[in-house]
Amino acid sequence: AQSVAQPEDQVNVAEGNPLTVKCTYSVSGNPYLFWYVQYPNRGLQFLLKYITGDNLVKGSYGFEAEFNKSQTSFHLKKPSALVSDSALYFCAVRVYNFNKFSFGSGTKLNVKP
Amino acid sequence: DVKVTQSSRYLVKRTGEKVFLECVQDMDHENMFWYRQDPGLGLRLIYFSYDVKMKEKGDIPEGYSVSREKKERFSLILESASTNQTSMYLCASRPTLAGGANEQFFGPGTRLTVL
Numbered sequence: 001a002q003s004v005a006q007p008e009d010q011v012n013v014a015e016g017n018p019l020t021v022k023c024t025y026s027v028s029g030n031p032y033l034f035w036y037v038q039y040p041n042r043g044l045q046f047l048l049k050y051i052t053g054d055n056l057v058k059g060s061y062g063f064e065a066e067f068n069k070s071q072t073s074f075h076l077k078k079p080s081a082l083v084s085d086s087a088l089y090f091c092a093v094r095v096y097n098f099n100k101f102s103f104g105s106g107t108k109l110n111v112k113p
Numbered sequence: 114d115v116k117v118t119q120s121s122r123y124l125v126k127r128t129g130e131k132v133f134l135e136c137v138q139d140m141d142h143e144n145m146f147w148y149r150q151d152p153g154l155g156l157r158l159i160y161f162s163y164d165v166k167m168k169e170k171g172d173i174p175e176g177y178s179v180s181r182e183k184k185e186r187f188s189l190i191l192e193s194a195s196t197n198q199t200s201m202y203l204c205a206s207r208p209t210l211a212g213g214a215n216e217q218f219f220g221p222g223t224r225l226t227v228l
Binding site for chain 2: 006009032034036041042043044045046049051090092099100101102103104105106
């Protein structure tokens with residue numbers, strides 16, 4: 001079985017401050033981990049993924065994520081938040097050679113001016 | 114760019130109606146997926162397909178069926194719509210490439226209301 005947890009329903013941060021959106025996972029096997037963003041009334045857009053190799057993954061719009069195997073986490077980060085980053089963020093996991101993705105419940109990021 | 118399109122952005126149906134949600138992708142992807150999205154529950158997989166005429170149940174297939182007669186098109190069918198099927202429905206596609214670590218590409222979603 002595989003699952004993803006996003007422990008925070010909402011994260012509030014001031015513009016210009018660093019942001020972190022948390023994700024932990026549970027899988028049997030090597031995980032592929034993904035972050036997606038959803039703007040209001042839109043589908044999900046891919047941000048970044050971890051497959052293997054360097055634990056720090058860089059993605060779109062200045063976002064990055066750190067894979068931590070011992071803590072089974074894949075937290076999304078950005079050094080300086082923008083108001084336009086306000087959206088719903090989803091973490092997802094997939095196990096190698098298995099077509100099914102499991103998504104977290106989503107975290108709403110609010111960036112205030 | 115990969116494009117995944119869904120036939121309707123908003124749909125209102127009555128209880129007991131048969132509902133068809135259509136999804137088309139233009140990148141020759143082998144795999145296609147249907148999810149429903151509800152607040153606090155994230156995305157839940159209804160069905161997916163890895164080839165024409167092939168389908169597999171996801172986590173919540175009850176009350177739904179699917180059809181994939183052509184590679185680019187994946188249809189979700191609500192045989193008899195019920196109010197608890199009011200939700201946002203998202204279609205996605207994904208290629209099967211060497212290595213397998215490919216992300217999904219999502220359509221804009223269909224917000225279905227069942228009265």
